[in-house]
Amino acid sequence: MADTQRRLAWHGMLLFLLGLLTFLIALAAVWGWVTLTPTTAATYWLAVGGSYANCIFLLLAGVFGTSRSTPLHGAGHAGSPWQESLVYAGLAAGALAVLVASALVLWGLRRR
Numbered sequence: 001m002a003d004t005q006r007r008l009a010w011h012g013m014l015l016f017l018l019g020l021l022t023f024l025i026a027l028a029a030v031w032g033w034v035t036l037t038p039t040t041a042a043t044y045w046l047a048v049g050g051s052y053a054n055c056i057f058l059l060l061a062g063v064f065g066t067s068r069s070t071p072l073h074g075a076g077h078a079g080s081p082w083q084e085s086l087v088y089a090g091l092a093a094g095a096l097a098v099l100v101a102s103a104l105v106l107w108g109l110r111r112r
Helices: 002-033 043-064 081-108
Strands: none
Touching (some): 002 081
16 A cells, blocks of 8 residues: 555656646747747846746745645645745746746747
8 A cells, every 4th residue: 555655646746747847848848949039038047047036935835834825735734824924925926927927938939
């Protein structure tokens, strides 16, 4: 039974890692087609930084046991108010960065 649990945990973590990488891999596949102006050149850093921020703050949510930002994953747990606020702000900032990067990539992929 413990061996089965360990294998399920391993596969779960692998799928989690693949999910985090999917956005950046898909972006790399179309990056050559994206036309960016100097003002939208920050798209790269928004995509990469936002992805890392999401990864780091999800890890912190697990370490702190927070549930405000991740109610399904943190059910039955609660961090201190500063921990909940830190994770909430970090995940919101990471999500906003990825959303802005996605919108800029869409803008850069339009026909001229």
